[in-house]
Amino acid sequence: MILEVQNLHKIYDNGTHALKGVSFKVEEGEFLVVIGLSGSGKSTLLRCINRLIEPTSGSVNFLGKDITHLKGEELRKIKTQIGIVFQHFNLINRRSVLINVLAGKLGNVGTFNSLMGKFSDEVLEEAYKSLETVGIAEKAKVRADSLSGGQQQRVAIARSLMQNPKLLLADEPVASLDPATSNSIMQYFERINKDMGTTVICNLHFLSLVRRYATRVIALKEGNIVFEGMPNDINNTWFKTIYGEEAEEVEIR
Amino acid sequence: MKTAELEISPHAKLQRSKEKQNKKNLYKAVLLDSFFVFYSILVVQRAIYYKFVLDMRSLPFSWTETAIILVISLLIGSLWALSHTSLSCRLFGIAVDTKTTKWTVELFGWFLFNITFIAGWIVTKVSIVQLFSAQGLDGAGRIFGSLFQPQFGIFDDALFAMIETIYIALLATLISIPITLILSFFSARNLMKENKFTFIIYYILRLITNFVRSIEPLVWAIIFSVWVGIGPFAGMIALLVHTIASNAKLYSEAIEGIDRGPVEAISATGANKVQVVWYAVVPQIVLPFLSFTIYRWDINVRMATIIGLVGGGGIGTMLMQYQGLARWHEVGLIVIMIAVVVWIMDYISAKIREAIY
Secondary structure: OOEEEEEEEEEOOOOOEEEEEEEEEEOOOOEEEEEOOOOOOHHHHHHHHOOOOOOOEEEEEEOOEEOOOOOHHHHHHHHOOEEEEOOOOOOOOOOEHHHHHHHHHHHHOOHHHHHHOOOOHHHHHHHHHHHHHOOOHHHOOOEHHHOOHHHHHHHHHHHHHOOOOOEEEEOOOOOOOOHHHHHHHHHHHHHHHHHOOOEEEEEOOOHHHHHHHOOEEEEEEOOEEEEEEOHHHOOHHHHHHHHOOOOOOOOOO | OOHHHHOOOHHHHHHHHHHHHHHHHHHHHHHHHHHHHHHHHHHHHHHHHHHHHOOOOOOOOOHHHHHHHHHHHHHHHHHHHHOOOOHHHHHOOOOOOOHHHHHHHHHHHHHHHHHHHHHHHHHOOOOHHHHOOHHHHHHHHHHHHHHOOOOHHHHHHHHHHHHHHHHHHHHHHHHHHHHHHHHHHHOOHHHHOOOHHHHHHHHHHHHHHHHHHHOOHHHHHHHHHHHOOOOHHHHHHHHHHHHHHHHHHHHHHHHHOOOHHHHHHHHHOOOOHHHHHHHHHHHHHHHHHHHHHHHHHHHHHHHHHHHHOOOOOHHHHHHHHHHHOOOHHHHHHHHHHHHHHHHHHHHHHHHHHHHHO
16 A cells, blocks of 8 residues: 555635545555545645645555654655646746756755756756656757647656656646647556556546546545545446536546 | 534634624724824814914914814714714725715715815915016026036046946945845745744844835935945945845745746655755746846936935035036036936846846
8 A cells, every 4th residue: 555545634724624534545556536626625635645735634644654744854755756747737937848857856866966957967867768758858958838738747747757756646637738638648647657657646627537547536525535436436426426416527538 | 533623614704704804994994084083173273274374484282282182083083983984984894885974985085185185285385476486487597508508528527427326336236136135035925934933034034124125225325424434335335225125125026926836846856945946936036036136227326326415426426516516507417417327227227128038
């Protein structure tokens, strides 16, 4: 078991109760997809796992270690093992693709060397290799903000690959991309999951993508888990429970 | 498990905070209404009645009288605000929606505006007669005439003074850059709010820079000309101090306005705080910083001229000397030179700022 989340609560300073006691386990090699409406707590959940957000109560176990209360150096060491990809890519816009990818290695590079922009030949080689994995090695010297949305997301994936992550989180990675690009991005995640054995937890909106890529699904509604099972178990009744009575499924291919 | 503590209904919470807000607003309305009444009585009595109607030179002042007016104002103000029909109630959004409110607000608002304008007119001693008196127009004609026939004999002296001014401004701007850079990171809320200790540093820095900025460079020049003696050095330090305080605010606001996304992404890779700032914050703020700094150089050239008037060196000091001797032809040349240099600086700095974006 790679991850175990127990009774996780998150209350924001403005009083929003985003997670209301979420518990689940993730086995190594799974492709777990989290679904739910906007505001159901999906993003909060992912950010609590890699501690971008401090959970209010509950615990997160990563590789058998309670990481909920880690601080400083120890926390940074854990963070280097968990990659994350965001909806809005979150690249450093004015820097080259290569620098963006190298930034994924910052946790393992000395402060002084990283400030001087000095990376060892092995790290550079690794950066090119992860760019090749997502098929845009030829763009290495180009400025990140000159790329298209799909290309930027691929750079973001390459950046997270630099961490050699045991666990890869993806927060609605295709929500701001067109359908065709969405599928190609999802295929990169699939390949990372299958070929490298990286465990993936991914927030998604479209059920067609969920059915195609997920090995298991969790559904959140108002901060609670309302469904846990196989992608094909989500029938019409479940769909209405998760998304509300008025919702209707749309296809994306 | 602390479920009981967690189960506060957000709706009830919202309701409670709204009631609290309304109560707070009522207190504010009482104070503001009392102030409005107090202000009206004072303005009508002192500016309009004493100064204008009675045409008194020096106004009588007594603490008891003022205190009585204050008490009366507080009484009227409180009653007015508590009736929820006053101007302040309307401003704070707690007024009842009736015709009385509408009339009170409109009439009293109009009344306040008018007495303020009239009092301002009286206090500034506005006089159309003096503006167009024959003697006055004659003097103006003399000065304008001299200004437009500049004395070119002092051109080389003026040029040197002008160069001195530009260097004063340039040096003040250059020295300010590293100091401001460091200060700005420590006075950016989003970087400092995470723990108590850094937040206290942030707070104290903001306090100091706000204070320093609120004092005009002209006053700083006076202070430093006593400290280090009259001359360009005093002017440079005065500009430097003010530049640091102003730009620290602008820089830190640029830092506060950055996109959080990259910061999140870089810190999620396990990078430490210094690396996060260098990789996610700095690339986003380099251009705004550059732009502010160039603009500030442009402002400093203008300020350096003004500072010269109180002994900060450069062209301003020269202007002051010739003005004191009433040699208007020389003053004319200096004024024209200042105008040209300011115009050129303005143009260059705008062009550079355009180019880097």
